Amino acid sequence: MRNVRYPLALSALLLAAAASAQVQPPPAGNQPSPPPAPQAPAPASAAPTESVPYGAGLKLPLSPDGSKYLRFITWHQVWTRFNQNNTGSQHTSGDPQRNTFDVGLRRSRLILYAQLNPRFLILTHIGINNQNAVGGGVGIGDPGKKPQLFVHEAIVEYKVINQLSVGAGLHYQNGISRMTRASTLNFLAFDAPITNWPTIEKTDQFARYMGIYAKGRIGKLDYAVAVNDPFVTSPTATPATVPTNVAEYYPRNHSKNFQGYFAYEFLDQEANLLPYAVGSYLGTKRVFNIGAGFLFNKNAMFSRPGALPPPPTGQPGADPYSYVPFKTHNLGIWSADVFFDTPLNKEAGTAFTAYAVYYNFDFGPNYVRNIGILNPSSAGGSTAIPGAGTLRGNAFPTVGTGSALYAQAGYLLPKNVLGPKARLQPYAAWLHGDYDGLETIGAKKVNVLDLGANLLLDGHNAKLTLNYRARPDYSNPQNINYRPEITLQTMIFL
Incomplete structure (x- = not known):
């Protein structure tokens, strides 16, 4: 036992001496102190595995509890596109162009809205649309430059009761269909078919009307109805300028426009403070809605039923309305739709x-309208469809007297397909138009196919969309050729 005690005592003395040495003051004199030991680097924070949800976005609270606020929304949609143009298309007059590769601004917008209390809403929406190198601007002599920044919406709204709000101004509380009220921020496909806005830039201002509206929700029934002043359109059209038995917008129309949309929400209810209908919820809601809507405008259209008579003798400048027989026609549209979105x-x-x-x-009789979105051609093209406008660039018969079907579907792939920070959503869309004016000239029905995918980098807030479109070229209505369009849309909204 004694043999063990001696080593233990010696060990204790050595440990005490070492501890004492560690707390001794530094040696006297001018000798420098030893440098401090380098600090260990801070542990790196783990990278987030998923994007943080955007939430309310750019929202400025005006009261401590946030009930008074100002919200900002801004977005750009840029198209980089290859387009095989319709027969006879020209980049500029006299410059034929079969194919076009271009970049354009599909939309560039800013929305500001505020609630100073839950009963009042003010909303301002400004922006531009469809600017490329050959069009969309108002530059003197340069049609693509300096696009006009214009008001899309300007409304004031008051909540009367929980089930009813009324508003007035330049508004988007549109009737006809869900997609006539579509948000352009969260489309499933790369864009709308435009058939959903059948009076666009005619009696409306870029799908908005000047009028008064009422909106709300009663149980599971969501509704919006409006009475509007249609904008004066086709001011130079007269009974002498329209083709025989083909309707056109009546420049002297001053009747009110009535529209409405009603949707029954079977599952989750959607937000309805603003009119913008969501295109895809990306699995955040279970929505199943059936809707129906209408638009009616008395005497909005006119046509000349017979051949053009000569002007009265001795009156070469006589008003055609006084001597050319014509008819007015009511503009009537209705729709039914269904929307389903589920995780x-x-x-x-x-x-x-x-x-x-x-x-x-x-x-009215045989009305057809050709539309080409962000048209890459500024001249040329066929006028084979009476009264429908030119078929330059990427234009095709988009709306007309008759009927149309549009359908789209998309699937959000699993999270692990592209890793934790990006999602992929392939989709397909189909438009079918059956218009009387095409049947009259022996043309086939309209069919447009879109196939594409959304690469969601931060949900809808930052995404790339690649779309392939097979588009009919009606330059020869009896022999339809399909032209390809390949569009890469880059979009960010805040």
Whole structure:
């Protein structure tokens, strides 16, 4: 036992000496102190595995509890596109161009809205649309430059009761269909078919009307109705300028426009403070809605039923309205649609979105309108469809007296397909138009196919969309050729 005690005592003395040495003061004199030991680097923070939800976005609270606020929304949609142009298209007059590769601004917008208390809403929406190198601007002699920044919406609204709000101004509380009220921030496909805005830039201002509206929700029934002043359109048209038995917008129309949309929400209810209908919820809601809507404008259209008579003898400048027989026609449209959006596997993050709509259009006899969005051609093109406008660039018969079907569906792939920070959502869309004016000249019905995918980098707030379109070229209505369009849309909104 004594043999053990001696080593233990010696060890204790050595430890005490070492501890004492560690707390001794530094040696006297001018000798420098030893440098401090380098600090260990701070542990790196773990990178987030998913994007943080955007939430309310750019929202400025004006009261401590946030009930008074000002919200900002801004976005740009840029198209980089290859387009095989319709027969006879020209980049500028006298400059034929079969194919076009271009970049354009599809939309560039800013929305500001505020609630100073839950009963009052003010909203301002400004922006530009469809600017490329050959069009969309108002520069003197340069049609693509300096696009006009204009007011899309300017409304004031008051909540009367929980089930009813009334508003007035330049508004988007549109009738006809869900997609006529579509938000352009969260489309499923790369864009709308435009058939959903059948009076765009005619009696409306870029799908908005000047009028008064009422909106609200009663139980599961969401509704919006409006009475509007249609904008004066086609001011130079007269009974002498329209083709025989083909309707056109009546420049002397001063009747009110009535429209409305009603949707029954079977599952989750959607927000309805603003009119913008969501295109795809990306699995965050279970929505199943059936809707119906209408638009009616008395005497909005006119046509000349017979051949053009000569002007009265001795009156070469006589007003055609005084000597050319013509008829006025009511503009009537109705629709029915269904929207379904649901998560499929919450753990995997998969979701399914589908929408389908039927439109019935009555614009008067044989009315057809060709539209080419962000048109890459500024001249040329066929005028084979009477009264429909030119078929330059990427234009095709988009609306007309008759009917149209539009359907789209998309699937949000599992989270692990592209890693934790990006999602992929392939989709398909189809437009079918059956218009009387095409049947009259022996043309086939309209069919447009879109196939594409959304690469969601931060949900809808930052995404790339690649779309392939097979578009009919009606330059020869009896022999339809399909032209390809390939569009890459880059979009960010805050």
